[in-house]
Amino acid sequence: MKKGMKVSLSVAAAALLMSAPAAFAFHSGGVAECEGCHTMHNSLGGAVMNSATAQFTTGPMLLQGATQSSSCLNCHQHAGDTGPSSYHISTAESDMPAGTAPLQLTPGGDFGWVKKTYTWNVRGLNTSEGERKGHNIVAGDYNYVADTTLTTAPGGTYPANQLHCSSCHDPHGKYRRFVDGSIATTGLPIKNSGSYNNSADPTAWGAVGAYRILGGAGYQPKSLGGSYAFPNQVPAAVAPSTYNRSEATTQTRVAYGQGMSEWCANCHTDIHNSAYPTNLRHPAGNNAKFGATIAGLYNSYKKSGDLTGTQASAYLSLAPFEEGTADYTVLKAHALNTDAYLTGADATSNVNCLSCHRAHASGFDSMTRFNLAYEFTTIADASGNSIYGTDPNSSVLQGRSINEMTAAYYGRTADKFAPYQRALCNKCHAKD
Helix, strand or coil: CHHHHCCCHHHHHHHHHHHCCCCCCCCCCCCCCHHHHECCCCEECCEECCCCCCCCCCCHHHECCCCHHHHHHHHHECCCCCCCCCCCCECCHHHCCCCCCCCCCCCCCCHHHHHCCEEEECCCEEEECHHHHECCCCEHHHCECCCCCCCECCCCCCEHHHCCHHHCECCCCCCEECCCCCEECCCCCEEECCCECCCCCCECCEEEECHHHECCCCCCCCCCCCCCCCCCCCCEEEECCCCCCCCCCCCCCCEEEECHHHHHCCCCHHHHCCCCCHHHCCCCCCCCECHHHHHHHHHHCCECCECCCCHHHCCCCCCCCECCCCCHHHHHHHCCCCCCCCCCCCCCCECCHHHCECCCECCCHHHECCCCCCCCCCEECCCCCEECCCCCCCCCCCCCCHHHHHHHCCCCCHHHCCCCCCCCCHHHHCCC
């Protein structure tokens, strides 16, 4: 396919290295191979680009893609995937026809959901627009376009038509963490990723990369004019080394430490301010501590009608929380995909934006981790067994196939929930 041919030999080699367990050899927490993203002399694989007869054209800054996001998707999307695949964060359209869900199950979600619009007829025609399901990155050659209704980030001023992967992630990975926990863009060289539970620790002679090579304080893409530099630093978080996977059997626990909501506020500033409409201002951030009451509800809540849970097994990746720490020894021990550590919240835990939302996209409006558009997540069959239903044209499935609904819940079949399960806001609030 044409898009696949865009990837240079250096990128292909990097991709092979990245597929090895725990290698993450292309970015490695910092700047990657220059040739992986750029073309130095307007050529690709020995062929001239940007000519009248050329098959490919470069994007801005000699990128090997029409846009910044396209250059990322040259590696981070692959047509022909049959299931979750390591570092892929988008499913090719050919791999998700109608009724088939996007394939990638990273904690951040699959951007493919923004191409999934659903309609159903219950008391009139209802629509769940694809572009409401995630961040609308601009990558026209992969059919990702800017949001058609929003001009700026909700609660902020960041221009929607300039939203790229590089709006959040520093493509050169300059942000690094030192032994003392401080973050800077210069200093000791970056020796390893700092994102994973098996990442090397910083030492006196080498730093590690910031979580997910996110841009930190002072970051603004070079391609973006105006004044949009981030005021807030990168968050403290750790992911398990294998993270793109179904959670049908065991959960994928990202250990969120602190600072995630503050980092999201780099673009969504006013959502955290008291002047913003109160119906869009859920408490979140380092100071939004659970307290004993909310922590108790979180730990006891298992599903609608069942409050018999205990703290030792209370964690739910559909409603994660921040642990209130930047101690990476602690976070690494908690970032697992084996269910070996499912300890729930305590009074010092806090809500963060990713407690309810996925960072890239989800199967539901407002990129939430669970459906908020109907009172029931599940219903019951004639025998009382929990099901998502059988009719896509219903208030439960809302135009989705059972495959798509199961994938939206990361492989969880309906029997993982109670019959007539209510929204998972109740994990903290237990109003059902």
